[in-house]
Amino acid sequence: MIKCASVFSDNMVLQREKPVRIFGxxxxxxxxxxxxxxxxxSARAVVTGERWEALLxxxxxxxxxxxxxxxxxxxxxxxxxxxxxxxxAGGQSNMEFELRSDKNGAEELAGCSAENVRYYYTPxxxxxxxxxxEMEANTGWGLPSEEGSRAWSAVGYYFxxxxxxxxxxxxxxxxxxxxxxxxxAWMRRDYLERDSRLVPYLQDYDRAxxxxxxxxxxxxxxxxxxxxxxxxxxxxxxxxQRPDAKWAEVLKICGENRYPGPMGIKNPMRPCGLYDxxxxxxxxxxxxxxxxxxxxxxxxxxxxxxxxxxxxxxxxRDTFRDDELPFMIVQLPMxxxxxxxxxxxWCLIREAQEKVFRxxxxxxxxxxxxxxxxxxxHPIDKSEVGRRxxxxxxxxxxxxxxxxxxxxxxxxxxxxxxxxIAVFLHNYSPACTLRxxxxxxxxxxxxxxxxxxxxxxxxxxxxxxxxxxxxxxxxPENVRYLWTNYGEVxxxxxxxxxxxxxxxxxxxxxxxxxxTAIRTTDGGASSV
Numbered sequence: 001m002i003k004c005a006s007v008f009s010d011n012m013v014l015q016r017e018k019p020v021r022i023f024g025x026x027x028x029x030x031x032x033x034x035x036x037x038x039x040x041x042s043a044r045a046v047v048t049g050e051r052w053e054a055l056l057x058x059x060x061x062x063x064x065x066x067x068x069x070x071x072x073x074x075x076x077x078x079x080x081x082x083x084x085x086x087x088x089a090g091g092q093s094n095m096e097f098e099l100r101s102d103k104n105g106a107e108e109l110a111g112c113s114a115e116n117v118r119y120y121y122t123p124x125x126x127x128x129x130x131x132x133x134e135m136e137a138n139t140g141w142g143l144p145s146e147e148g149s150r151a152w153s154a155v156g157y158y159f160x161x162x163x164x165x166x167x168x169x170x171x172x173x174x175x176x177x178x179x180x181x182x183x184x185a186w187m188r189r190d191y192l193e194r195d196s197r198l199v200p201y202l203q204d205y206d207r208a209x210x211x212x213x214x215x216x217x218x219x220x221x222x223x224x225x226x227x228x229x230x231x232x233x234x235x236x237x238x239x240x241q242r243p244d245a246k247w248a249e250v251l252k253i254c255g256e257n258r259y260p261g262p263m264g265i266k267n268p269m270r271p272c273g274l275y276d277x278x279x280x281x282x283x284x285x286x287x288x289x290x291x292x293x294x295x296x297x298x299x300x301x302x303x304x305x306x307x308x309x310x311x312x313x314x315x316x317r318d319t320f321r322d323d324e325l326p327f328m329i330v331q332l333p334m335x336x337x338x339x340x341x342x343x344x345x346w347c348l349i350r351e352a353q354e355k356v357f358r359x360x361x362x363x364x365x366x367x368x369x370x371x372x373x374x375x376x377x378h379p380i381d382k383s384e385v386g387r388r389x390x391x392x393x394x395x396x397x398x399x400x401x402x403x404x405x406x407x408x409x410x411x412x413x414x415x416x417x418x419x420x421i422a423v424f425l426h427n428y429s430p431a432c433t434l435r436x437x438x439x440x441x442x443x444x445x446x447x448x449x450x451x452x453x454x455x456x457x458x459x460x461x462x463x464x465x466x467x468x469x470x471x472x473x474x475x476p477e478n479v480r481y482l483w484t485n486y487g488e489v490x491x492x493x494x495x496x497x498x499x500x501x502x503x504x505x506x507x508x509x510x511x512x513x514x515x516t517a518i519r520t521t522d523g524g525a526s527s528v
Contacts, residue, residue, distance in 0.1 A: 001026060001027045001030075001074070002024065002025075002026045002027075002030060002032055002052070002069060002071045002074055002076060003024045003025050003026065003076075004022065004023070004024035004069060004076060004078075005023055005024050005025075005281065005282070005285075006123070006136035006137070006139050006140075006281065007120060007122070007174070007281070007282045007285050008022065008024070008067070008078060009078060009120075009139070009140030009141050010078050010079050010080055010081075010140065010141070011079075011080050011081070011082075011118055011140065011141040011142065011143055012067075012078065012081055012082070012118075012120070012140075012141040012172070013081075013082045013083075013084050013085075013086050013118050013141065013170055013171070013172025014059075014067070014081060014082070014083050014084075014086070014286065015083075015084075015085065015086045015286040015287055015288060016058075016059060016060060016061045016062075016083045016084055016085065016169065017058050017059070017060065017061075018058050018286055018288070019055050019056065019057060019058055019286065020055070020056040020058075020059070020286045021053060021054070021055055021056075021284050021285065021286050021321070022034045022043075022045075022053070022054045022055075022056065022067070022069070023051065023052065023053040023054070023284070024051075024052060024069075025050045025051055025052070026047060026050060026051075026052050026071065027050075028047070028049065028050060030047060030052070030071045030072070031044075031045075031047075031071060031072070032044070032045035032047065032052050032054065032069065032070070032071045033045065033054075033069075033070050033071075034054040034056060034067070034068070034069050034070075035067075035068045035070075036056065036059065036065055036066065036067055036068075036081075037065075037066060037068060038062065038065040038066065039059055039060075039062070039065065041056055041057060041059060042056075043055055043056045043057070059083050060083065061083050061084055061169040061170075062082065062083040063082055063116075063170060064080050064081065064082060065081050065082075065083065066078060066079050066081055067081050082118065082169075082170035082172070083169075083170075084116075084164075084167075084169040084170030084171055084172060085163060085164075085167060085169055085170070085171045085172070085288050086171075086172045086173075086174060086285070086286065086287040086288055087156070087159065087160070087163075087171070087172070087173055087174070087287060087288055087289055087290070087291055087393075088173075088174045088176055088282075088285075088287050088289070088290045088291065089153045089155065089156035089159075089173050089174065089175045089176065089177060089291045089293075090176050090177055090186065090290055090291065090292050090293075090294070091177050091181075091291075091292050091293040091294035091330075092177060092178065092179050092180055092181045092293070092294045092296060092297055093177075093179030093180060093296075093377075093378060094155070094293050094296070094330075094377075094378060094379070094382075094385075095153055095155055095156070095175075095177040095291070095292075095293035095294070095330075096153060096175075096177045096178065096179050097153065097154050097155065097378055097382060098150065098151050098152065098153070098154060099112075099149055099150060099151070099152045099153070099154045099157050100150040100151070101154070101380065102154040102380060102381065102382050102383070103380045103381040103382075103383075104381070104383060105150075105154065108157070109146045109149055109150060110146055112144040112145070112146065112149050112157070112161075113143075113144050113145050113146065114144075115144050115160075115161050115164060115165075116164045116169070116170050116171065117144055117157065117160040117161055117164055117170070117171050117172070117173065118141050118142060118143055118144070118170060118171075118172045118173070119141065119142050119144075119149065119152045119153075119156070119157070119160075119172070119173050119175060120139075120140070120141045120142070120172065120173070120174045120175065120282075121139065121142075121151065121152075121175045122174065122175060122176040122278045122281065122282050123135035123136050123139050123278075123281075124178055124268075124278070125277050125278075126221075126266045126267065126268045126273070126277065127265060127266055127277060128276060128277055132277060132281075136281070141172065152173070152175070153173065153175050153177065154382035154383075154386070155291065155293060155330075155382045155385050155386045155389065156173035156175060156291065156386070157173070157386070158382060158383045158385070158386025158387060158390075159173070159291060159386040159387075159389045159390050159393075160172075160173050161386075162386065162387060162390040163390055163393065166390075166394070166400070167398075174282060174285065174287065176278050176279060176282060177293075178268060178274055178278070180259075180260060180269060180297055181268070181269060181274060181294070181297055182201070182269065182271070182297045182298050182308075183294060183295075183298055183305070183308050183309055183312045184198070184201040184271040184272070184298075184308060184312075185268065185269060185270065185271060185272065185273050185274040185275070186274050186275055186278075186279060186312055186315075186316075187272060187275050187311060187312045187315040187316075188272060188275055188315055188319075189202065189271065189272045191311045191312070191314065191315045192271060192272070192311065194311065195307050195311060197303075197304050197307050197308075198304060198307060198308055198311060200301070200304075201271045201301075201308075202271055204263075205263050205270055205271050208262070208263035208264070209263055209264055209265075212264065214265055216264075217262070217263075217264025217265050217266060218264070218265065218266050220262040220264060221261055221262055221264055221266040221267055222266070224258055224261040224262055225261070227258060228257075228258055228259060228261065231254050231255065231256075231257060231258070234253065234254040235250055235254050235257075238250055238253060238254070246339060247337075247339055248339075269297075275315070275319075279316070279319060280319070283316075283319045283320050284319065284320045284321045284322075285320070286320075286322075287320065287322075287325070288326070288397065289325060289326035289327065289328060289362075289393065289397055290316065290325060290326065290327045290328065291328050291330075291389050292327055292328065292329050292330065293330040293385070295309075295332050295349045295352075295353060296332065296335075296346075296349075296377065298349065299343075299345045299346060299349055300345075302345045302346075302348035302349050302352070303348060305348070305349050305352040305353075306352035306355050306356060309352065309353070309356050310356060310359075310360060313327055313356070313360060313363075324361075324362050325362070326362040326363065326364065326393075326396065326397050327356075327360070327362065327363045327364070328363070328364040328366060328389050328392045328393055328396070328397075329353050329356060329357060329363060329364065329365050329366065330366050330368050330385055330388075330389065331350050331353045331354065331365055331366065331367045331368055331369065331500070332346055332349055332350050332353065332368065332372075333368040333369055333370070333371045333372030333373075333379060334369055334370070334372035334374075334482075334484075334485070334486045334487060334489060335372045335373070335374075335376075335377055335485060335486055336374065336375070336484075336485040336486035337375055337377075338374070338375040340485075342484050342485050342486070343485060344483060344484065344485060345485070346485045347483050347484065347485065347501060347503075350369075350500075350501055351501070351502070351503070353365065354410065354500060354502075362396070362397075363396070364389075364392030364393065364395070364396040364397070365392065365408070365500075366385065366388035366389045366391070366392050367388065367408040367497055367498050367500055368384075368385050368388065369482070369489050369498045369500070369501065370489035370492075370498045371384050371385055372486065374486055388497070391405070391406040392406060394406060395407070404495065405495050406495070406497075407495075407497070408493060408495075408497035408498055408499065408500050409425040409426070409434065409464065409492075409493040409497070409499045409500070410425060410426055410499070410500040410502065411423065411424075411425060411426070411481075411500070411502035411504070412424045412425055412426035414478075414479055414504050416475070416476055416477055419469060419474055419475065419476070420467055420468060420469040420476070421446060421467070421468050421469070421476040421477075421479050422465055422466070422467050422468075423444075423465065423466045423467075423468065423479055423481075424464065424465050425464045425465070425466070425499065426464070433461075433463055433464065433493075433494045434461045434463075434464065434466070434491060434492065434493060434494070434499070435491075435492050435493075435494060436461060436490055436491050436492075437488075437490035437491075438490070439488065439490055440459075440490040440491045441455075441456050441457070441458065441459040441468070442455045442456065442457075443481060443482050443487065443488070443490060443491065444456040444459065444466070444468050444479055444480070444481050445479065445480050445481075445483065446468060446469075446470050446472075446473040446476040446478070446479055447473065447476065447477065447478045447479075447480075447505065448473050448474070448475050448476055448477055449475070449477055451505075453480065454470050454472040454473050455470065456468040456469065456470050456479075457469065457470045457471060457472075458470070477505075478503070478504045478505040479503075479504050480501075480502065480503035480504065480505075481499065481501055481502050481503075482501040483501060483503055
C-alpha cells in the first residue's frame with residue numbers, strides 16, 4: 001500500500017526550477033517510483049520505516065501535467081498538476097482572513113476563475129487523531145471559482161494574483177494558518193528550549209498541565225468549547241443590538257470569557273501544537289517561500305518576539321529542508337481597542353519584525369502601518385497587504401523590481417545639532433524624497449538627557465533627511481516616530497510606502513509590562 005501526504009492531490013502546484021520532494025507513507029519495504037511522464041522525469045523513493053520520500057529534479061514551468069507514483073502493481077496518478085510558484089501563507093487570523101469577508105471580496109470572487117492561481121488549505125485540527133485523518137482524506141488543492149475560493153486567504157489570493165500576472169505561471173498558495181496563535185505554536189519544542197528567553201512559553205504550559213492526564217486535558221477542553229460557544233453567541237447578540245457596548249458590560253452580561261481555554265494536548269494555542277498537527281503534515285513540501293502575517297498574539301511578551309521569530313524561521317527552514325527559504329514578513333499595522341490605553345507593546349513587535357528583516361538573511365518586510373483600523377483587529381481591506389508582499393517578493397526573491405520601488409523608508413541615523421535633531425532615512429535610494437500629510441511633525445517625539453519625550457513642534461523635510469525641534473527639548477539627544485499602538489500615518493516615501501516607525505534609544509524599562517493586564521487579540525485580557 002502506498003499513500004501520498006494529503007497535500008498532494010489533483011490540481012496541485014509543484015514548485016518549478018527547484019528540486020521537488022514527494023512524500024507519503026507505505027507498507028514497509030515497498031519499492032516506489034515517482035515520475036512526471038510529460039517531462040520524462042522520474043526518481044526512486046527512499047523508504048524509512050513507513051515513510052517514503054522521493055526527490056524529483058528541478059523542472060520548468062508547465063500549466064498542466066501529471067504526477068505518477070508507482071509501487072509494483074499499485075499506481076497513484078494525479079492530474080492537472082501545474083509546475084509554477086508555491087508560497088506558504090502562514091500566521092494567524094489576518095492571514096486566515098477569508099476572501100469572502102474582504103472589502104472587495106464579492107467583486108474578486110466573481111472574476112477569480114480567470115486567474116491562474118490555486119489554493120491548498122492545511123486542515124485545522126487540534127490533535128493528531130481520527131478527526132485529523134478524516135479531514136486530510138477530504139482535502140485537496142482547489143481551483144479558483146466564485147464559490148470554491150470563498151474561504152481562501154484574502155492576503156494570499158491578492159499576492160498570488162499579482163505574482164501570477166507578472167510571472168505568467170500558475171501560483172499556488174499553501175495556507176497554513178490559525179487565528180489567535182503565538183509563533184510558539186508553530187515550532188518544535190527543542191527550538192524553544194535552546195533559548196532561555198523562550199523557555200517561559202514552555203514553563204507556562206508545563207505548569208498548566210502538571211499532574212493532568214491526557215483524558216483530563218481533553219475533557220477540560222471539550223467542556224470549554226461548549227461553554228465558549230454559548231458565550232460567543234451571547235456576545236454576538238449584544239453587539240448586534242448595541243455595536244458600541246463596552247467590554248465591561250459584555251463581561252457583566254455574558255460572564256467570564258475563557259478564551260483561549262485550558263492549556264493541554266487539545267488546545268491549538270499550546271506551544272508546538274500546530275507544528276505537530278499542521279506544519280509537520282505538509283513539510284517538506286517544496287516552495288519558493290513563506291508569507292508570514294503574525295505577531296498580534298505575542299504582544300504579551302513583546303521583548304521576546306525577536307528571538308522567538310528567529311527561532312521559528314530556523315525551525316521552518318530546517319523542517320522544509322531549505323536553508324535559504326525566504327520569509328516575507330508583514331509588519332503589524334496600527335491598532336488599538338477603543339477602551340484600551342496605549343500600551344506601546346505593538347511598537348516593540350514592529351521593531352522586532354524590522355530587526356528580523358535587517359538581521360536574518362532572505363527575509364522581506366511588507367509595511368502595513370497604514371493598513372490598520374482603529375478598534376478592529378481584522379482590517380477588511382487585504383489587497384494592499386497582498387500587494388506589498390508581492391513587492392517584497394519581486395525585489396527580495398525574484399530580483400525583478402528595484403528596492404527604491406519596493407522598500408519603505410526607514411531610519412538610518414540621527415545627528416543632534418544646534419538645538420535641533422536631523423534624522424536620516426534610508427530606503428536604498430539616495431534620490432528618495434518624502435511626501436507628508438498635515439500634522440506629520442507631531443508624530444515625532446524628542447527627548448533630551450532626562451529621557452522625557454515631547455512631540456516635535458517644528459520640522460522640515462529635506463530630501464530623505466528630516467530636521468526637527470521642540471522648545472520643550474532645548475538639547476535633543478533622541479527621537480522616536482509613531483511610537484504608538486495606534487496613530488495616523490502621514491509620512492510616506494515617494495514610492496507610496498509609509499516611513500517605518502523607529503526609536504533611537506532602546507533602553508526601555510520592562511517594569512511597565514510586569515503584571516500589566518493587557519487585552520488579548522480576541523478581546524479578552526491576559527496578565528503579562
